[in-house]
Amino acid sequence: MTMELRDLAMQVARIAQDAGEHALSNQVTPRSLTEVSTAARDYSHGLELDGRLTQFIYNRLTYVDPFNGRWDERSDEWHAGDRYWCIGGIDGVINYTRNMAEWSVTVSLFEFNEFGSAQPILGVVHAPALQLTYIAARRSGAIRMRATPLGEKREKIMPSTTRSLDGSVIGFGMSFKSDEARHALKVVGDIAGRPADMKRIGPSSLDLCKVADGTYDAYFEPHLHKWDVPALSAGAVVLWEAQGQLSNWRGDLIHWRSENNLVATNGLILDDLKPYLVESWDTGDESDGTFGDAPGGAAADSSQPAR
Template sequence: MMPPVAYMETIDGWPWMKRVQPMDMKQLALDVARVTQDAGKHALTDQTNPHDLSTNYVHGESQFTSDVDDRLVRFIKNRLTHLGSFDGFWENRPDNPAPGTRYWCVGSVDGVINFVRNMPEWTVTVSLFEVNNEGSAQPILGVVHAPALGLTYLAARGQGAIRERRTPLGTKREKIMPSMAKTLQGSVVCFGMSYFPEESKRALNVVSSIAGKPADIKRVGPASLDLCKVADGTYDAYFEPHLHKWDVPAVSAGAIVVWEAQGKLRQWDGSMIHWRRENDVVASNGLIIDELRPYLV
């Protein structure tokens, strides 16, 4: 494939590289990673500024982060519109999009409570959906950036999954793959839970039922980061019930990272993720899922 033509311009004071067709998906993922990293710097500054820790939460958002989210999403969308020829954004897609059309899906801060409480586990996420011949939109590119941790995960269809780590010697980039744990016994599993009581009970019931089998069961979040930590082998599995439509940006970005790392991501009943409704999700290294699934009810 011939490399895409490129030239430099500036948006909001930040340099960026515009690329034209033919599209290089690997390079596009790297470009999107730079966008999320630039946006993450601003969001991290907002987090470290003094703020009220007693804010109220509504549908995954807080009074404090709503303003941060607005500026974050606006910044990212502005930059994305110049990365190539696409058909718009996920929330504005038509009911019956044409095959081959592509839509950016930009998330607000994933991990609102962690962000407000000054914890480092929160992310900035971007995914790209493409409509297939059956009219189903599926993610083909995903970036999950954790500014406070110095971590970026990126993946594109057919290109594998990569983790970038900030180190004292500079940025280290490496391909990732899931763990090789073969049984639930001695594994490390993480889970997510909702602030809605009935939804949380389902997650906690699963935790109770598998207690004593894994070596450890983690609850850190957010969903996008938990998925990526299955992809890189930190966790052997992750599960969470009732992920809502507002979770689509985070889950879709993490999903393509899991899939391209050769991990597995499905609903609890084994069916594919459905991007237009709620999902009970489980990600794994593919080796312990048959042992774990009976507990997912």
């Protein structure tokens, strides 16, 4: 009998937490950190730790259910119902290397439907230094687990009910590449004065979860790349299951094999925020940024609440 997704998600969370302990130990032991190539300002390759971390997680997952393997090692052959683990390294490499607490370990599970489109149906985002874990599975809702002096506490989460940018709290992200960062900063400048506060903390997985649990009313970021897919897919399931909304800046579906300009909201504030995003998109230099490799010649996978 196939394990229920909710039970599977809890097992995955425990594995992510164990992996997180190793990563946290590495963070607080500076001599064990491998420098990213800061001279070239290229943080897309992450840390040497990432390879060990993802392999540790996958080895543990195979004892639970290996399914059809790893998302990053899938072939062009697919069948409806095929499932692949999508495992991220450290999401928030800069935060991690600068001894900040806001970084995470992420795991998601993709499933192919009869049309050859693969959607994430399970997501875990674990922030070891914050002692927070977000867990979600299709049709099972989303919860946040946090450590308290009385032990572990589990809470069902839901987005805020803020409808206007006025007085809101907005999170945003931006690339380490200057030409990509300008798109985010244009939006920040355009809406300045309306929100009560705008936060730039990251990483993207936690920003999505902060919309899911009502910390932020919305979060936006342009130019999210292929290496962001593990973090985005895990956070997306948490957001969907909490009843938040996810789209690109024009309101279209997210594509899992394309560069994305992402906006996550409580579902109420988007109408007020979207015009600023669309204006920035239309005046910017956008590209498809497709990754290719869509299985079976299918179009790039797009996101939708997996229900």
